[in-house]
Amino acid sequence: MSVTHEKIMLTSFDAAQARRALDLARDALEIEGEAIRKLAERLDRDDSVAHAVPEAVALMLACQGRVVVSGMGKSGHVARKIAATLASTGTPALFLHPAEAAHGDLGMVTPQDVLIAISYSGESSELAVVIPAVKRMGVPVIAMTGRPDSRLAQVADVHLDVAVDKEACPLNLAPTASTTVTLALGDALAVALLELRGFKSEDFALSHPGGALGRRLLTHVRDVMRSGAAVPKVKPDALLTQALLEISEKGMGMTAVVDEAGRPVGVFTDGDLRRLIEKAQDFSRVVIRDVMHANPRRIHPEQLAVDAVAVMEEFRINQMLVTDADDVLVGALHIHDLTRAKVI
Structure with missing residues (x-):
């Protein structure tokens, strides 16, 4: 760090602000960690999520096509990551932008696919346009929402409840804990599928030829x-x-x-x-x-x-x-x- 830059920081960010920043960061991490812990605990109870997770995994395991993951806004970013994780761990997957889907990209979806639709409110207008068209194809829909009574949850074949008590945002507005829980559950599904498919490190290397593991396992x-x-x-x-x-x-x-x-x-x-x-x-x-x-x-x-x-x-x-x-x-x-x- 340059001397000038350091002086600017010292004059514009005092010790009290530094302590407050640490407290806020710690609170956010604790809230998000607690949200994931509570979701994990629900899997051990006779809970809707405990029933839905095996059903979702079974649908994806039996899928003859690809797992199409879709969502808008922050849910869209989470959807992209879930699709990427699935694809890299043995489950063919892709991200579908719901707004673009209504203008031609729906052609990516085939009757052999499974759709994961992500919307914390369960009322995304963009997904509301996509879901009927997908259902007409006979594509099973897995919904990830924080509201079991939402339209998306009600029309889905499987609903994964990712509700959180509160967001990590002090205003309880910005998607933080909810997106973290959704992403974590997506990882959990990918890991379950990886194990059930018998996916090995050699398979991982084939989809990561540019990575260190790929070089180690694919280079002769x-x-x-x-x-x-x-x-x-x-x-x-x-x-x-x-x-x-x-x-x-x-x-x-x-x-x-x-x-x-x-x-x-x-x-x-x-x-x-x-x-x-x-x-x-x-x-x-x-x-x-x-x-x-x-x-x-x-x-x-x-x-x-x-x-x-x-x-x-x-x-x-x-x-x-x-x-x-x-x-x-x-x-x-x-x-x-x-x-x-x-x-x-």
Whole structure:
């Protein structure tokens, strides 16, 4: 923070205001936390929500199309998040703007879908236009409202009551606790569906290929290994000086030693060279087979890149050879290749 900016803050925001800000923030968090806690408690009682949640999950689990989530204003923002969470956890879903739906976007909805309509009042005029058209298609409607006696709750196949005692807003006007509870219940539905679908971390990675988990679970050795002329290799009868040239040219800090069939019989690294220098001798006459490490670690190209990371960490090595089913050298990995691919 700049000195000027700090002075402005100190002169325009005194200690009493700072304490008040903390008190207000704490109150908001406590009100919203209490609202979620009360909703959770209702699931343990013979309550309307306790009956409705399994019905809603069953409808979405049996859905042959997509779960379409719709809402206006703040409810629309919550609806977008619920749709995104469902989609990323194995339940095909999309957000439908109810105002746009009345002007053509209703074509997104098919008879195989399920609609989640969100409106705390249950009287959204935009949703009131959409619901009859959706019902005519035979699409089941799950309503999330704070009023069981509202029009939306009454026409829905399943009603999820997200009523709260009060909003976190001091004026009790701005949707705060109510949107938090609605969002939390949407997350709860997504989690229930995830478990019942048998959704695994591998499935999550498929829908998040750009994320850290996606990279770890979808990146194979073949995707990051060096291949062809980029792989350093020499024959067992090569002189050490030839091996050093190969190491220098290929920039991997090592060279594989392969037989006539191209199968690795050893490896020679920068570390081996440093240890060799400690012994005074005429390096011009040294043959690589006499100073290489036999039976080097190798991995198959179809294995996950994280498997290579595990081996490298276990044996404290920075390079690894890649061989096919016939143990023929087809590539090589350096720890930096895995770092660049953000596998580690």
